[in-house]
Amino acid sequence: MARDVVATDGVQLRVHESGQHGAPTVVCIHGYPDDHTLWDGVATELAPRYRVVSYDVRGAGESGKPRGRKAYRLDQLAHDLAAVLDAVSPDRPVHLLAHDWGAVQAWHALTGPWLDGRVCSYTSISGPCLDHAGHWFRARLRRPTPRALRELITQAMESWYITFFQLPLLPELAWRTGLAQRALALFDGAATPAVTDAVNGVQLYRANMFPRLVIPGPRRTDVPVQVLAPQRDPFISTSLQTDIRRWVPNLAVRELPGGHWLPRTQPSTVARCVSELIDHAEGGSEARSLRRARRTGPQRKRFADTLVVITGAGSGIGRATALEFAEQGAEVVATDIDQASVERTALLASTLGPTASAYLLDVSDGGAVEKFATLLREEHGIPDIVVNNAGIAVAGPFFDTRVADWERLIDVNLWGVIHGCRVLGGLLVEGGAGGTIVNIASAAAYLPSRALPAYSTTKAAVLALSQCLRGELAEAGIGVVAICPGFVHTNIISTARFAGLDAAQERTARQRVTELYRRRNFTPRRAAREILRAVERNTAVAPITVEAKVGLLATRLTPGLLRALARANLAP
Amino acid sequence: MAAKRVVDPADLVKFREVQQLAYAGAQSVAQTLEPGVTEKQAARRLREYLIERGVQDWFHTPFAWFGDRTAFRGFRTPFQFFPTGRRLAENMPFILDCAPVQDGYMADIGYAGCLGTNRTFDQLMDDLAEYRALVVSRANDGVPLRQIYLDVDALIARQGYDNRHRVYPGRVIGHQVGKVHSRLPRSVVAGFGIRSLQTLVGDLIVERMHHRSPLWADAEISDHPATPGLWAVEPHIGFRDVGVKFEEILVVTGTGSAYWLDDDLPHVRRWQRTAAA
Secondary structure (H helix, E strand, O other): OEEEEEOOOOOEEEEEEEEOOOOOEEEEEOOOOOOHHHHHHHHHHHOOOOEEEEEOOOOOOOOOOOOOHHHHOHHHHHHHHHHHHHHHOOOOOEEEEEEOHHHHHHHHHHOOOOOOOOEEEEEEEOOOOHHHHHHHHHHHHHOOOHHHHHHHHHHHHHOHHHHHHHOOOHHHHHHHHOHHHHHHOOOOOOOOOOHHHHHHHHHHHHHHHHHHHHOOOOOOOOOOEEEEEEOOOOOOOHHHHHOOOOOOOOEEEEEEOOOOOHHHHOHHHHHHHHHHHHHHHOOOOOOHHHHHHHOOOOOOOOOOOOEEEEOOOOOHHHHHHHHHHHHOOOEEEEEEOOHHHHHHHHHHHHHHOOOEEEEEOOOOOHHHHHHHHHHHHHHOOOOOEEEEOOOOOEEOOHHHOOHHHHHHHHHHHHHHHHHHHHHHHHHHHHHOOOEEEEEEOOHHHOOOOOOOHHHHHHHHHHHHHHHHHHHHHHHHOEEEEEEEOOOOOOOOHHHOEEOOOOHHHHHHHHHHHHHHHHHHOOOHHHHHHHHHHHHHHOOOEEEOOHHHHHHHHHHHHOHHHHHHHHOOOOOO | OOOOOOOOHHHHHHHHHHHHHHHHHHHHHHHHOOOOOEHHHHHHHHHHHHHHOOOOEEEEEEEEEEHHHHHOOOOOOHHHHOOOOOEOOOOOEEEEEEEEEEOOEEOOEEEEEEOOOOHHHHHHHHHHHHHHHHHHHHHHOOOOHHHHHHHHHHHHHHHOOEEOHHHOHHHOOEEEEOOOOOOOOOOEEOOEEHHHHHHHHHHHHHHHHOOOOOEEOOOHHHOOOOOOEEEEEOOEEEEOOEEEEOEEEEEEOOOOOEEEOOOOOHHHHHHHHHHHO
């Protein structure tokens, strides 16, 4: 449904509307060089729950295209927004969603006298308040610390086109010759604008940049605001958009994977973030991810408001990792093939952190993992960190290892991780907000030994999978971390299978190896601390113990020595 | 032999009285603990409380452990057991441990508490009940002490905790106690009363000759059912930076059956309240 609204200076604004009548209204404002179709994807996602309004900003799409610089001043654009609100929701405050120049206008209107009491929440994407930007530049010029200088230089390099648009005729020429369009096509999610729209929009820069940046005023708002800052925005640095807390006390900041045109490339992520803010502003409960985006300061625990899923969390490194995450503020979902032990993990974790829950899960069963993922989504939401920890051990010579041993080992150690990455990691991809997948490999992944052919094979596969996946998921902002523990004193040995030994010999072997591990005395808790650190640093391959670190170095320096050592019979 | 093997009922009454006095002292001092109080101050309060009520000598003088010291984190030498200047803070766990001697009758008790609330402490205290039931039932069945120790270890592992009594000298979960007979002067060396130590050393020598030990640990020497007499048993479990324990006397009769000397103790009452709730 479309209608026209007349602006205070007589310009016609084309307004489009969709979604649920009577539901909270979201008013979407596009940037430059775009028109209201920028929001098509987001509007489709929001329409089932909200009333979605978008309009062509003056100079673009089907709205009027006044000539002259004055008609594009921010004060006039704020009047336009107020006129649209008068027309679409005269009695009820609305929620704003704006991108690029749309966000610049919305900031200006919101922090000025135009929209008092008319706005319930505001989600800004890739468009700062120009006055805030002015303050940002001044603060950094006043105190040119190395960091401030770096930020200034980065931003200046990203803003080259702003200077270009101040030049006479050349910008218009660039659009009319098609040069600008070709440059624009290089960016992810950019649409080719109509030439007249693109030329008209240049006035936005000429009319507003200098006055606002050179003499910035104090502009504040108490409306709940969230800034969605794309991590790979080629035009606006994250700091410029987000260092605004002193004017915006009720601020949530989310750095999202993606480029400048998030509404077009990640419509469902944008819609989810917007609906979380709207629901909270309308009196609903606050989503975990929004809570995380709002909290700052030294009081915040390292993993506060983070959802962590851990497989094989009933014992050993899995349990210790669950406890460590809980102690650092994370909400933990622990899974294991043993119900009693995983419930115990959740109970202990809940004494250290916010909440923890336990689920029975056999990671080797793909169907079961899928069912669990559905349940996880419904009950807890999309996780931020997935730890594929569940694993078993088989030792002994290759020709003594039965096919059944191989199959069980590959089912748990490799298929378990594949399903974990595929299904649980899939949730991270779907969430669009980044995250981390942690795969527990082993130092045996790169240290060959005749004693552990089967186990090493599965762990080497996990290491390879992790590194390939890391490459694939980098652009989704998802880190993939491979952990290679080494000798950590857990109960993996007490359940290990020793190929080629009878029950009595196996028992003796287990005792002897357990004794070795006990003497080594590297606790799962220390390993867990290293895992948390690796998650924070997004380490590609994290060897934990000294032997794992030295071993990794040796694979590069003296692989021949390792191959020689592989011949040593270490069988207990 | 310094400790009498089988204790007559009149003596049991006296042992129970000293144990009650010691627990009353610990509880009373626990109620006075405020944020900022040091371990040394708490230990002194307990010592004064007991001396005022007629305690003349010590198997060991009172200990107080605050915060992660309740779990003996970072303990390398026995001197670290002694009270320090560590200050108590809100929601911090603590343990008071003392072994007073009155008229030759000895008690050895451990009292775990917490200033304010601490969910980890509460969970540990709830789980501690299982150890009291396990120890007495296994001892009553005549199971060798070493095996009971290993059973306790298995329970600790199952619950996801770690064994903290292994930090005590000799890794002991318990030791024999008895009436103190000595002509040595009453004095305390390095926290231990020399009269009681004389008793214990005498026991060590006598028992060693029978391939037994008055100290209850997981070594070969403890591979025998509990010898008749009195045992102070102190399972001490820890989880991260919190440790809890109880310590009280287990009576082993001449026929080998075992029972706790007294059930009217703070930790037992706590579990009864929890079960009723």
